[in-house]
Amino acid sequence: MITYQDYLKAIQDGVSVADFVLNVIKEHKNSEDYKIAYTADQYNRHRNVTISNYQKLLYSLSGEAVPDNYSANFKLKTNQFNRLITQLNQYELGNGVTWGNENTGKKLGEDFDFQLQDAGEKALVHKVSFGFWNKDHVEIFSFLEYAPLFDEENGSLRMGVRFWQLDNDKPLRATLYEEDGYTDFIWNPGEKGQELHPKRNYIIHTETTKVDGTEIVGGENYATFPIVPFWGNKYHQSEFVGMREDIDAYDLIKSGFANDLDEVSQIYWVIQNAGGMDDIDLREFIDRLKRNHIAKADDDQMISPQTINIPVEARETLLKRLRSDIYEDFMALDTKNIADGAVTATQIEAGYEPMNAKADKYEYCILNFISGILALAGIEDNASFTRSVIVNSTEAIGNVLASAQYLSADYVTRKLLTLLGDGDQADDILKEMDEEDMDRFGAGNEDVNNAE
Numbered sequence: 001m002i003t004y005q006d007y008l009k010a011i012q013d014g015v016s017v018a019d020f021v022l023n024v025i026k027e028h029k030n031s032e033d034y035k036i037a038y039t040a041d042q043y044n045r046h047r048n049v050t051i052s053n054y055q056k057l058l059y060s061l062s063g064e065a066v067p068d069n070y071s072a073n074f075k076l077k078t079n080q081f082n083r084l085i086t087q088l089n090q091y092e093l094g095n096g097v098t099w100g101n102e103n104t105g106k107k108l109g110e111d112f113d114f115q116l117q118d119a120g121e122k123a124l125v126h127k128v129s130f131g132f133w134n135k136d137h138v139e140i141f142s143f144l145e146y147a148p149l150f151d152e153e154n155g156s157l158r159m160g161v162r163f164w165q166l167d168n169d170k171p172l173r174a175t176l177y178e179e180d181g182y183t184d185f186i187w188n189p190g191e192k193g194q195e196l197h198p199k200r201n202y203i204i205h206t207e208t209t210k211v212d213g214t215e216i217v218g219g220e221n222y223a224t225f226p227i228v229p230f231w232g233n234k235y236h237q238s239e240f241v242g243m244r245e246d247i248d249a250y251d252l253i254k255s256g257f258a259n260d261l262d263e264v265s266q267i268y269w270v271i272q273n274a275g276g277m278d279d280i281d282l283r284e285f286i287d288r289l290k291r292n293h294i295a296k297a298d299d300d301q302m303i304s305p306q307t308i309n310i311p312v313e314a315r316e317t318l319l320k321r322l323r324s325d326i327y328e329d330f331m332a333l334d335t336k337n338i339a340d341g342a343v344t345a346t347q348i349e350a351g352y353e354p355m356n357a358k359a360d361k362y363e364y365c366i367l368n369f370i371s372g373i374l375a376l377a378g379i380e381d382n383a384s385f386t387r388s389v390i391v392n393s394t395e396a397i398g399n400v401l402a403s404a405q406y407l408s409a410d411y412v413t414r415k416l417l418t419l420l421g422d423g424d425q426a427d428d429i430l431k432e433m434d435e436e437d438m439d440r441f442g443a444g445n446e447d448v449n450n451a452e
Contacts, residue, residue: 018193028147040240109137228372
């Protein structure tokens with residue numbers, strides 16, 4: 001790991017900034033954390049690299065392994081990792097952030113909730129993501145594109161390099177972010193790195209006139225480094241760690257099951273009294289049988305079709321066990337257990353408890369990230385979240401109605417509308433109800449006045 005102190009030493013020793021930045025990129029991409037993050041990212045994109053690279057082998061009499069290019073080789077990839085990550089992230093962040101001051105959301109940018117969800121997903125998958133406060137909005141960098149440089153003394157993030165390259169034969173671009181500004185670099189194929197743009201301030205002040213147009217008249221930087229790390233958990237590691245083996249086992253068994261089903265679906269032919277036929281003769285015999293659907297045998301030969309039954313129950317049991325272990329280890333909610341039968345609200349709440357415990361720990365990471373962004377934006381406020389949960393609507397509605405006599409009419413109406421999925425219309429419906437009450441009240445007075 002290259003640190004902030006390494007940067008200071010390199011500059012003191014006369015190393016060019018461009019060479020140092022290139023070295024940071026290389027070290028970052030060769031690190032174990034980067035390799036884990038890259039593999040986890042592939043699984044999150046429904047690309048199980050283990051099953052993709054799996055090759056069935058045959059072994060000769062001499063023990064030599066050769067690729068098996070003849071038998072079935074299905075490579076079935078389940079999307080379990082993405083499903084688990086999405087469930088936790090959206091459970092906590094799916095309804096956006098609730099602020100104490102309604103203006104906070106606007107100050108952080110109209111898309112802050114979406115950026116926060118993106119940052120959360122990247123943090124869970126890669127181990128960490130980074131939020132760059134760019135004057136009036138947040139931009140998210142992933143661990144696969146941003147190499148951080150931490151301070152050896154206090155562990156704070158002091159600087160970092162964001163890099164990107166479309167292909168190996170295309171230019172490599174990078175931006176060095178420091179506390180006092182940022183600098184752009186470029187490496188064209190076969191050339192030394194060079195400064196593309198000199199160091200600039202993060203906040204630029206411009207002035208526009210009819211004669212000169214718009215020109216830069218000054219700039220300033222933030223009081224602290226404007227990039228905040230978003231850790232996915234307190235262990236500072238990808239959620240993929242420890243999950244890969246179970247997911248690989250599930251996919252390999254499922255693929256092997258499909259391979260066996262494909263192979264045994266074919267009829268195996270047994271030819272008796274065919275001792276004079278070698279392997280080539282047998283293959284030609286079967287090929288003719290498949291083409292013509294009829295076989296010609298000598299007088300002393302007899303052919304008969306055979307099928308094979310494979311063990312199904314053992315594999316089904318193991319697949320169910322692996323699925324259960326995956327959800328249990330991740331502390332996730334297996335909605336299949338809820339969907340398969342009628343369950344009470346108490347059972348649903350019990351099913352959510354492991355994920356609630358994990359979401360509580362995840363929420364601390366979110367709040368630490370948000371507090372860093374708020375400090376950069378100069379905003380004082382508190383964030384809270386509304387989690388997305390499954391409820392037994394019939395039972396919940398019954399409980400609300402049973403308690404209605406002890407609650408205000410407004411609360412009961414809002415609660416019922418929320419349970420029915422129309423919570424966003426509560427204000428409009430309450431307003432209509434008030435107007436109807438006023439109409440009835442006014443009509444009643446008119447009748448009284450007419451009677452007098």
